[in-house]
Amino acid sequence: MVYEVPSVALAARILKLLSRYKYRDCTLTEIAERLSVSKTTCLRVLRTLEREDFVRFNPETKRYSLGPYLIPLGNRAAELNQRIASAMAELRVVAEKTALTSVLVQRLRDDRLIYIASAEPPDVRVRITVSVGQQFPITGGAFGKCFLAYDEESAWRRWTAGGLKAFTPNTIVDPERFEESLREVRRKGYAVTHAELTSGISAVAVPIFNRAGQVELVMACLAVTSQLNEEREQCAISQLRASAARLSEWSGYPISMERKDGELDP
């Protein structure tokens, strides 16, 4: 039995489309064409979303954009999820102490990743800015490795079987090397990648566990590869691990055992 309600799925796709910078302000025709649905179907869903204040229609320009109700709804989603609220508070500490842009990454159901929060360091001239809401694939970067490393090894085949996509010349595309890199992440308790997903950008990432020992969130620092020396990398690793340990511990995960395995700090 198929449980999908097509009009609800379309409503979600419309909201996701309008959340992209390029499509933030669209006419009915543009939305319908982009999502390959009829204008009539699309209009009915848009009108319903407008009535619920999930989208806003500008009668002057005849364009639709994200509606005001989404703002409190998003705040509530963050607030009610105590783990996310705590992680967002830790994120600011990490950004300040490492002087690196720090991000919180969540895994979506279809195994893509999404930035759900970011914190930029104060008083830094050159900084990396990421767009909250941006999605990216689970393979290829430090964030994804932190999620995948703690999946069952048998689940790894899902990613490696069809071949791994190269995002940059540094992406690991060899299945064996990829699986080895996941084992290394599990051993150390963190992932460091240099330009595997985005050219010139390095990431240091750590998993945050829930009570059941699953990776619930990943917290990471981003740096321009050429600016990330050994000292700054170690600083990021230790700050992130301290924050992740606090957050995992709060959720009831016996982190102290896990940390001993991966302990690298003196």
Added chain:
Amino acid sequence: MVYEVPSVALAARILKLLSRYKYRDCTLTEIAERLSVSKTTCLRVLRTLEREDFVRFNPETKRYSLGPYLIPLGNRAAELNQRIASAMAELRVVAEKTALTSVLVQRLRDDRLIYIASAEPPDVRVRITVSVGQQFPITGGAFGKCFLAYDEESAWRRWTAGGLKAFTPNTIVDPERFEESLREVRRKGYAVTHAELTSGISAVAVPIFNRAGQVELVMACLAVTSQLNEEREQCAISQLRASAARLSEWSGYPISMERKDGELDP
């Protein structure tokens, strides 16, 4: 022709339900009962929302809560709406300068109001905390008056014809006095109310105009009535008006003309 898509409307109602603190974590049965729909219908919509990461299902507890995708979506809605983003920045300035909790209020389509942002003053022992996402009626308080005052006077009948609801002993329920209070708001350019909507709480509110001269947002300071002396009230009025003038001017509204009408500051 009816444009409402029932399943999309139900999806929106589910999200709004789960955004309420009391219902933040619900079983299927609780949601279906609360919204008076069949469990089958409700389950299909929930599954679709879950697949889109708009709700999250906890298989251990069998409960649904707001999903992770709403967090970036809400951020985007605020970010892409330049006016809201600017107003949120001004809000922090107002809270700091007045030492009062400051809020940003938006009008929803059905003419209820909703808090879309709040800023609390730093270093204040007793403070008022509002819940972003909370809704309240457009009649009865300073926020609503700032919206209604700039509607056509003929539209006022919509509120006064059926009688005005008393929220506190201070609520203005007499239609003529209510309309007079709206004219006063328009004349002065701001609204001050004492315990008209909530007992013991006063509000000072100002409208923020869009280019077409419509009230797009209302910014307000909240205070415990007994603590709001003349001096603090004047401080709130002048800070709010300065912020609102900047914001309205940025959006292209010829605020300088409007301010002359209502100028009360020396």
